[in-house]
Amino acid sequence: MAKTGRGDIKVNERFLTCGLCSQWFTQPRTLPCLHSYCENCLSKHIHDYIAKSSVKKGSQTAHPTEYVCPTCNKAIDVSKFSSQSAKNWTTKFPLNTFLMDLLDVELLMRGEKTCGPCTRNGDRSDVVSWCKECRDGLCKNCSKVHRGMRVSMDHTVLSKEEFMKHVSLLQEQQEPCQKHPGKTLDMYCMTDRELCCPNCVAEEHRRCDRVVSVMDAVKQSRLDKTPEFLKKNLEEYNEHIEKVIASRTNKLLSLDEQKTKLIDEFAQIRINVINILDKMEKAIKKELSDIHSGETKAMEKEVSKSRKIQSAVTNAHELLNVTENHGSDSNLMKTIEEVKRECLWYEEEMGKLRSKIQDCEYVFEIDEHIETLLNKVKKYGDLKVRHSPSKLQPFPNTVTIEKSIEQGKQFKSTLSLKGRKAELAKAFDAKMEDDIKDCWYTGAAFLSDGRFVLVDRSNRKLKLFSKNYRLLNSIFFTTKPWDVTVVGENEIAVTLPEEHGIQLLTTGDSIKMSDYFTTEEACFGIKHVRGKFFALCYDGKPPALKVISSDGRELAAIGVDDDGSPLFSRPIYVTSNNAGTVIFVSDERRGCITCLTETSEHCYTYSTIDLSHVAGITLDREGNLYVCRNHAKSVQVVTPEGDRIKTIVSREEITYPRAIAYDEKEDRLLITQGDKSVVKIFQFE
Template identity: 25%
Template sequence: MASSTENPVKVDLTTCSICFETFKTPKYFPCLHSFCEGCIKTYITTTFLQTKGGVNCPVCRMYVLKPEDISIDDWSSKLPTNHILVSLIDTNELKSGEKLCAACSRENESESATSWCINCGEALCKSCERYHRRNKFLSNHKVVDIENYGTTELPYNHKDIQCTEHPDKNVEAYCSDHSAICCMTCVMLKHRKCDNVGSIQDAAEELKKSKEVKSFKDALMELKKTLDALVECTMDNLQIFDKDIKKMKLDVDTLFTKLSHHLSQLKSDILSEISKIEKEVRPEIEDKHDEIKCKISTIENDLTLFQTNIKYAPPAQFLQAMEKLMEQRSILEQFVNEESQKLKEISVTFDANEKLQEIEKHIKVFGKVNIRRRNKADMLRSTDKQVNMSSVVPTTKQVDMSSVVPTLSSEVNEQDTVTGISVLENGLVLLSKWNNLNIELRDHQCSSVLSSLSLPGYPWGIKMTSDTEGAVAVEGHGLIIFNVQNNQITKIKEIRTNVNYDFVYHQGTYYIGCNKKIAVYDSNHHKVRDISVNNIVGYMAVRDDTSLCYTVWGGRELYCITMDGTPVFTYSHDKLQYTTGVTVDHAGYIYVCGCDSYNVHQLSHDGKLQRIIFDNLPSGPYCVSFNKHGDKAMIGCYNKVLSYDMK
């Protein structure tokens, strides 16, 4: 583990990454990257139409959805202000030059400030400071000398932070049970039964003294060390990739040259043969042509002699001439008869090689470019990067899901329908129990109940959205957000929707399946937009960073769409009936349950059937979940939970 002082990371927190100047009203995205309000407004305006419904963070490229009830022009102003940066900038300004008294400036007077009121966020001269302290309503304000301002900690005040539930109220309290800062209205309405509600100051002090905070920097440094190694891996990968691309292009050119040379030689050979035939056959046709023309000339001459003799020749000469002409006619008749019988039309044709003739039909591509992806842990090992990957990359070898053979390891009978299942990072299992109207946290074997949470309606899809937080879709109510800690399930809040059977959570955004739409909510549980679909959405799963899959209630298909609703593919099969649960494993394979066909289909990333991986199940499957390594699968059924070893 790296020490807390090793390789300190220095980042200029006061400079906007868009304009590269000191922040002017710093606003931040959910990824915590901050920008000037004016800069991010310009960025949003110029990029929003291209990104359909949101924008990518200019720094980390995280996709941020626009809230539904806010216009593009107002979005930047509605982003949360980074008050800690405001305090940091004020501190730097106070230390870098003379600061004028704010109270005097309002009266058009110029007095040098000597102190700073943390609560008011204003600089004060000696005279105004004295009156400030004497004022009964301001006497509890913390006033510090400008020289000492920010030497121990930033004089940050939460007076300007509004409650997310009640925007007209400032936050004043912290609920440890729900890990939430809130206003006093929230304390009275939502946290009155909570055992650990106190001041923000006390909560912050307690958190600063906790083991988690003390080890936080070391954990981040370890993560950075790992990411540095991954950056080196990607740089090495880029060099290898560029080398491979160069070699592939050379191979293509070489193959093309080889084929071109071979085809050119074949072309030359056939053209030579054509020229040879032309030289042999053409004179034969020409000679016959000339011979026939000569006979025509003979006939024309005989006709002239005949007409002359019949008109002018004496009888004796006429008889002699006619005898010769008759003889000549016989010779010509014989020639015509013979030539009419034996004259042949000579033509030539080209019969292309059958394989060449079918080349366009059978050879559609010049070749295939294969992309081989290796696990990032294998990349690090192959490059001899000495990094502790225990907290970042799983040490357990992940299963090759293309050839794995499932083996039934246990079958737990339930007196209920299991409509949702999720295998947690630690191996524990969450179940949605339909008839019982509750969710349960089970042990690794799914045989013992560790904790349960009663619900206001029928539960369906259930998933974890972080290490400790999850959600369950409740029919007719919406999404119930809950916390899982110390083997206990605690309800946090509820997102109300009309009809809801499942949801997915991806990059800080909830996609909730409803009636003929998918409702999109941000990480603060605020409605952003709707994605229109044709039916009631059943179960859902994230396919990749740009698309998701879903089934429809009572249907026989699996649909895949982009995050903005554009269709990608639709899958159906004769042996897939009444599609229910859907999930995606670590390798990108898609799994869809057929409740009435008693099976689970394994699909490729592009929606092609690989195989029916679970078939002839003892009960109709509603949901399927894999552990993080892919070596264990659990299927929730009508009255059973089936566990499989994937080897």
């Protein structure tokens, strides 16, 4: 923490340093996510980001339309100036003079602050005084010049000591207006919720009836305890995030332990297999030795007997030769008769031996289980990740709910006798040449870039259109689709009730199927928000709203009230606010809209809005609900509280409205018609 000086200013040093260079701020620029960086650091980072994210398409270069904060990774919309240079991007983010003032005070307390004019001129001088209006430190010479110049002669110049005694003067210095140099933001528009200077009020807020001074706005904010409310929420967020971090950290340690345990288990499997193979190898080696010993002994006996007979044959042969050459005739005849007799014995004995002699060779037939191990077993086993819902409490949504209530209160004044008006901007035929049947569009959704998709149930197609209503692509399903919802920037999901499936698709230059998962029951209406799907199953007992994770796991089913009675009869369309805490379901059979408000994870309170012939529904940026009343041939708007209803599109402009989608960027409605292929676009004034 910084040192506590006069005036009790206490600021964390990290709060005054750039997140990119880790040095004291120099001309800090603040992003919408509230993170600040030195102007030069931010410009360099944006330059590198543009170079990395730009895509060449032929001779043209497509620059990114979003800039990601280097600290929190929040995507910031820069589409209005994406084609400009990095320096121009930087100047679009406001200069944070408050941080500059805090840094000046910190450096003054440290004795490190130098004269502003001298520093800007490349010199370095100690600060001796402070100009309240210029918010700048001055050395002795510059202070004298400052008092003598006509433009600054009336400025309040305090000595360094006087300023340090009254550092609370910072609270009197309002933010400068970026649009009108020399003016300060000392007014606040309660309607548009933004700071403004007198010129801003005259130019942009002259029709606003709730423009007050910043002092009055702060006074009211303190009476409402808004700072305490927000600080409490931020503390709750921090506590929740700490729990998430602790949970994830513990789980990381647990996963590391599981990994080590599995690696040891794999090694043990190998050791066990090797031990078994060693035992089998020893056994078969012994068996081979025993067989080899038996076979060799038998053959050695045969060789020995053959050699003995051979010795006798050799002896008889030599005796016959000697007798023939040197013996008498009687000796020869005697030897001949004896050799004949012995030859008979030789033939008999060798014949017996020959009949017993067999050639042999060792043949090894591998056991079928070992062969399976060698040839068919390709891995130790199946390694899977088993996911289960976290036991962490849901993230607090108090500000989101507060904002919805606040917007609802504000909207009461906008629905006057005139109210919002929606004028027909475009009517176009969405039928394709190869469509065999009449089109029946049961689902529609706008993508973030202004393109939109239509679900043609009759022709089993999903059709992608440009924001200028030109057909770009289509994809065919084997079964009839029902509804569509946006999942990500270039990702959507389509329900396929007949096959109990939800098909995810990418919507880049063309439509491509990606992931797919099945559901226990047929799903019709669908809405994706904050990583989960709300899907309607009206064939179930009872009909229910299913909460499904992004990987297809059913997290909850809401189908009965506190008394156990069914909440729905034939729910067909669903929508929700951006936080997923307020859900609207249109019930075709009961002719009503059921509103579910989350009180804790997967626990809801409910209320109903009685209408007849309800079909498609959608919410606008203010939280107003638009309801297609099919057979009533109209579209009605309902306030967030559900206490005021107004027809926004009448039967003279639409017939049998079925699906409806809201384009937040262009503030327009897309409405399909159940009896024709013509789709209509209504623009709000």
